[in-house]
Amino acid sequence: MTPDHLVALLCPPLHNPRRRRGGNMAPEKSATVPQFLRGAELVKQGAEARVYRTQFLGRPTIVKERFSKRYRHVALDEKLTRRRTVQEVRSILRCRRAGIPAPAVYFVDYTSHCIFLEEILRSSTVRDHIASTQQSASCTVQELDRDQDRELVQEQELEQLAQQVGQILAKMHDEDVIHGDLTTSNMLLRRSPEDRGSDLVLIDFGLSYISALPEDKGVDLYVLEKAFLSTHPHTEALFQKLLKSYSASSKKSSAVLKKLDEVRLRGRKRSMVG
Amino acid sequence: MTVVIGFEGSANKIGIGIIRDGEVLSNPRRTYITPPGQGFMPSDTARHHRAVILTVLKEALEQAGLKPADVDCVAYTKGPGMGAPLVTVALVARTVAQLWGKPLLGVNHCIGHIEMGRLITKANNPTVLYVSGGNTQVIAYSERRYRIFGETIDIAVGNCLDRFARVIKISNDPSPGYNIEQMAKKGSQYMELPYTVKGMDVSFSGILSYIEEAANKMLSSGQCTAEDLCFSLQETVFAMLVEITERAMAHCGSQEVLIVGGVGCNVRLQEMMGVMCDERGAKLFATDERFCIDNGAMIAQAGWEMFRSGQVTELEDSWITQRYRTDEVEVTWRD
Ligand SMILES: Nc1ncnc2c1ncn2[C@@H]1O[C@H](COP(=O)(O)OP(=O)(O)OP(=O)(O)O)[C@@H](O)[C@H]1O
Numbered sequence: 001m002t003p004d005h006l007v008a009l010l011c012p013p014l015h016n017p018r019r020r021r022g023g024n025m026a027p028e029k030s031a032t033v034p035q036f037l038r039g040a041e042l043v044k045q046g047a048e049a050r051v052y053r054t055q056f057l058g059r060p061t062i063v064k065e066r067f068s069k070r071y072r073h074v075a076l077d078e079k080l081t082r083r084r085t086v087q088e089v090r091s092i093l094r095c096r097r098a099g100i101p102a103p104a105v106y107f108v109d110y111t112s113h114c115i116f117l118e119e120i121l122r123s124s125t126v127r128d129h130i131a132s133t134q135q136s137a138s139c140t141v142q143e144l145d146r147d148q149d150r151e152l153v154q155e156q157e158l159e160q161l162a163q164q165v166g167q168i169l170a171k172m173h174d175e176d177v178i179h180g181d182l183t184t185s186n187m188l189l190r191r192s193p194e195d196r197g198s199d200l201v202l203i204d205f206g207l208s209y210i211s212a213l214p215e216d217k218g219v220d221l222y223v224l225e226k227a228f229l230s231t232h233p234h235t236e237a238l239f240q241k242l243l244k245s246y247s248a249s250s251k252k253s254s255a256v257l258k259k260l261d262e263v264r265l266r267g268r269k270r271s272m273v274g
Numbered sequence: 275m276t277v278v279i280g281f282e283g284s285a286n287k288i289g290i291g292i293i294r295d296g297e298v299l300s301n302p303r304r305t306y307i308t309p310p311g312q313g314f315m316p317s318d319t320a321r322h323h324r325a326v327i328l329t330v331l332k333e334a335l336e337q338a339g340l341k342p343a344d345v346d347c348v349a350y351t352k353g354p355g356m357g358a359p360l361v362t363v364a365l366v367a368r369t370v371a372q373l374w375g376k377p378l379l380g381v382n383h384c385i386g387h388i389e390m391g392r393l394i395t396k397a398n399n400p401t402v403l404y405v406s407g408g409n410t411q412v413i414a415y416s417e418r419r420y421r422i423f424g425e426t427i428d429i430a431v432g433n434c435l436d437r438f439a440r441v442i443k444i445s446n447d448p449s450p451g452y453n454i455e456q457m458a459k460k461g462s463q464y465m466e467l468p469y470t471v472k473g474m475d476v477s478f479s480g481i482l483s484y485i486e487e488a489a490n491k492m493l494s495s496g497q498c499t500a501e502d503l504c505f506s507l508q509e510t511v512f513a514m515l516v517e518i519t520e521r522a523m524a525h526c527g528s529q530e531v532l533i534v535g536g537v538g539c540n541v542r543l544q545e546m547m548g549v550m551c552d553e554r555g556a557k558l559f560a561t562d563e564r565f566c567i568d569n570g571a572m573i574a575q576a577g578w579e580m581f582r583s584g585q586v587t588e589l590e591d592s593w594i595t596q597r598y599r600t601d602e603v604e605v606t607w608r609d
């Protein structure tokens with residue numbers, strides 16, 4: 001990031017084009033990129049944000065920009081965008097204070113709805129990790145079980161990962177943080193520098209909120225269960241491992257798992273007409 | 275050439291359609307309409323279906339210009355839906371199959387919607403938003419199943435709209451959803467309503483109880499008009515649906531969306547989804563009320579795919595079920 005960018009960043013009201021322009025100018029298109037992001041590399045357009053890679057004060061940084069969504073009513077759009085930026089920062093801080101790995105927040109610009117986050121280096125999403133492990137396992141089967149040992153190792157590795165996920169979620173729920181969008185895309189697996197083991201980092205807290213209610217925690221797990229099983233076919237047993245480790249690690253798990261059962265049953269009992 | 279006739283009657287519509295290798299030969303339908311403020315009850319709906327089903331069957335054959343001998347397979351809705359209407363229609367399907375000496379096929383209603391949407395729009399491998407009176411699901415295909423990525427954790431979006439219509443006594447003719455859509459066009463004031471999205475899932479019960487509680491007060495105090503309420507409700511629930519669809523697309527890396535189910539013929543929902551797709555460089559596929567709303571051809575089309583892949587339902591297995599999840603069906607006709 002150049003000094004110019006930094007100035008733009010630290011004085012957003014002056015340099016934000018939306019503010020600088022006169023009232024009679026045409027409204028901006030939502031595709032307009034804030035000035036300080038020109039030159040940053042666009043990594044991904046997620047469902048509600050554009051994710052860029054850049055440098056901030058010399059550190060590798062991810063900028064998450066919540067741009068306005070033209071499909072929804074302006075009043076609703078503004079409310080959601082503001083609320084989610086605030087919630088994301090708040091929950092990340094709360095998690096980090098409790099020792100739950102989440103990227104550090106470097107800077108927040110509430111005018112352009114940008115959050116500057118520590119880039120988690122040497123990481124991939126849990127989703128990609130499971131998918132590639134499963135794929136290489138099924139190749140082995142096709143190679144007529146030539147490599148049964150490797151398959152076993154991979155299975156154990158995935159089980160260990162499921163356990164890790166269960167533990168971290170238990171810890172998060174014990175802090176009364178409801179993530180709100182638990183999927184395997186929103187968990188990063190970070191390899192340690194010497195490739196000895198890896199740790200888990202939670203991201204994407206835009207839909208999160210604080211609640212102590214077992215119902216909210218149960219729904220959080222229900223959302224994960226559905227996303228997990230639909231994204232990764234044939235992983236029912238693996239997900240059970242995850243839940244088992246959750247219940248072993250959380251002080252309040254029995255009420256939560258009871259709610260999870262209730263929510264599942266509601267889904268199955270719902271009459272479906274039309 | 276393979277000709278399949280499909281019988282559908284899982285809710286308040288009764289339809290019979292005939293498909294010949296991707297061509298819709300006929301698709302007549304009747305709707306059981308209740309007075310404003312009232313929903314449809316299973317036994318009354320079944321009575322309605324019983325009264326008209328043979329007339330509709332005759333129409334289907336006549337419009338297609340076919341005789342029973344030309345039909346290769348008789349498909350019917352196995353579920354999900356309301357028990358009594360499902361039984362009524364399955365009974366007629368079973369009877370004609372035996373009279374005509376043709377094989378039977380029990381079809382999942384949701385799969386019918388998806389396959390009809392794919393046939394009409396030629397969408398290849400879309401993320402599917404299935405929205406109707408009884409269902410709200412975001413679906414994508416992988417490894418021989420239509421997998422449910424997101425869905426409502428309580429009531430369906432169509433159910434939320436229908437019940438709101440009852441609260442402020444909007445007509446059920448032709449459907450509450452259609453009338454809400456027309457009224458919403460005249461609304462302008464956006465009233466803030468609860469907005470509940472949980473990952474790829476949504477919840478509508480909070481919105482419904484809020485609006486059930488507040489609607490008549492807001493109307494009598496002149497705070498807003500019925501049109502404003504229709505507008506605000508649509509803007510809110512449709513934004514939720516577009517949001518979870520987009521989240522599923524980002525999650526699956528998909529660039530196509532197909533909207534199916536009765537609520538899917540709402541032009542405002544299609545428009546909002548279109549804007550979202552534009553912004554992502556994705557493509558939107560949708561159909562109109564002939565194929566979005568429950569109909570016989572959709573059961574015939576799913577039946578056609580199943581039949582061609584070698585499936586039939588034996589007489590003793592030709593039961594119905596009120597609960598039948600989309601992801602229970604093994605998709606034998608796609609790679
Ligand atoms: N701090 C980070 N370090 C490294 N990569 C990151 C970081 N934050 C996000 N990413 C990458 O960007 C992707 C999208 O980020 P995030 O989930 O926060 O955005 P989003 O718009 O909410 O995405 P979606 O709606 O698709 O879930 C992540 O899956 C991950 O690959």
Ligand SMILES: [Mg+2]
Pocket residue numbers: 046185186204
């Ligand atoms: Mg994400």
